[in-house]
Amino acid sequence: MLFIHGFPLNRRMWSPQIEQLSSAAHVLAPDLRGHGETLPTPAPYSMDMLADDCAAFLEAIGVTQPVVVCGLSMGGYITLAFYRRHRPRVAGLILAATRAGADTPEGKANRDKAAGQVRELGIRTVVDSMLPKMMAPNTYASNPELVARVEEIMAGTSQEGMVAALLGMKERSDSTALLEQIDVPTLIVHGLDDQLIPVKEAESMHTAIKNSQLHLLQAAGHLLNLEQPGRFNQVVGDFLESF
Ligand code: MLT
Numbered sequence: 001m002l003f004i005h006g007f008p009l010n011r012r013m014w015s016p017q018i019e020q021l022s023s024a025a026h027v028l029a030p031d032l033r034g035h036g037e038t039l040p041t042p043a044p045y046s047m048d049m050l051a052d053d054c055a056a057f058l059e060a061i062g063v064t065q066p067v068v069v070c071g072l073s074m075g076g077y078i079t080l081a082f083y084r085r086h087r088p089r090v091a092g093l094i095l096a097a098t099r100a101g102a103d104t105p106e107g108k109a110n111r112d113k114a115a116g117q118v119r120e121l122g123i124r125t126v127v128d129s130m131l132p133k134m135m136a137p138n139t140y141a142s143n144p145e146l147v148a149r150v151e152e153i154m155a156g157t158s159q160e161g162m163v164a165a166l167l168g169m170k171e172r173s174d175s176t177a178l179l180e181q182i183d184v185p186t187l188i189v190h191g192l193d194d195q196l197i198p199v200k201e202a203e204s205m206h207t208a209i210k211n212s213q214l215h216l217l218q219a220a221g222h223l224l225n226l227e228q229p230g231r232f233n234q235v236v237g238d239f240l241e242s243f
Contacts, residue, residue: 006072013150028058051078100204
């Protein structure tokens with residue numbers, strides 16, 4: 001299984017999955033360029049480029065058989081790009097807290113604004129504004145340890161990497177037309193309290209992708225795999241049994 005992290009995060013966001021799913025699958029969770037311990041390169045990082053990085057990573061470590069790719073949020077945008085560009089490498093898809101569409105004009109303007117602020121003021125501006133929205137309001141209020149862990153993971157993103165990912169997400173293409181071509185087993189998981197990507201995005205992907213399953217998790221926001229690790233791992237574990 002290949003886990004692709006979201007923005008502005010790194011592979012450590014998958015620690016409950018690495019720990020608990022390693023008995024069911026060979027789990028791989030790289031840091032994308034400019035995130036975690038992977039060095040930054042100049043902006044932008046298109047979703048296609050990050051998908052190609054993931055394919056090169058599999059190549060480099062000698063994985064030749066198709067994998068189940070699980071991407072959360074920006075990781076989901078990359079997962080769809082990976083499917084489009086590296087179809088033979090894909091056995092199945094898990095789309096978590098993500099959407100198929102491109103950014104709206106307003107969304108694009110917000111990416112530019114955020115990238116400008118990060119260039120000028122540093123990464124804290126994005127960390128501070130995004131952190132409360134990364135989790136369900138109830139998780140944010142009641143689980144200070146998780147909030148601190150997420151903050152630390154976000155703060156591990158390089159300034160250059162943050163700008164480059166924002167600009168790459170801004171330019172991403174619309175993957176909606178791709179959905180009906182997906183012919184591998186697909187699991188869609190979304191938190192009912194996601195404040196960043198509405199549940200209806202998950203529902204429309206489920207409608208468009210034949211052979212897909214949809215699971216909506218209660219008491220979970222955007223980072224549902226960290227907020228409800230037991231439920232998330234159970235749903236993913238059940239899905240893996242079909243391979
Ligand atoms: C993410 O969690 O990866 C981001 O919120 C995605 C986005 O900003 O579109």
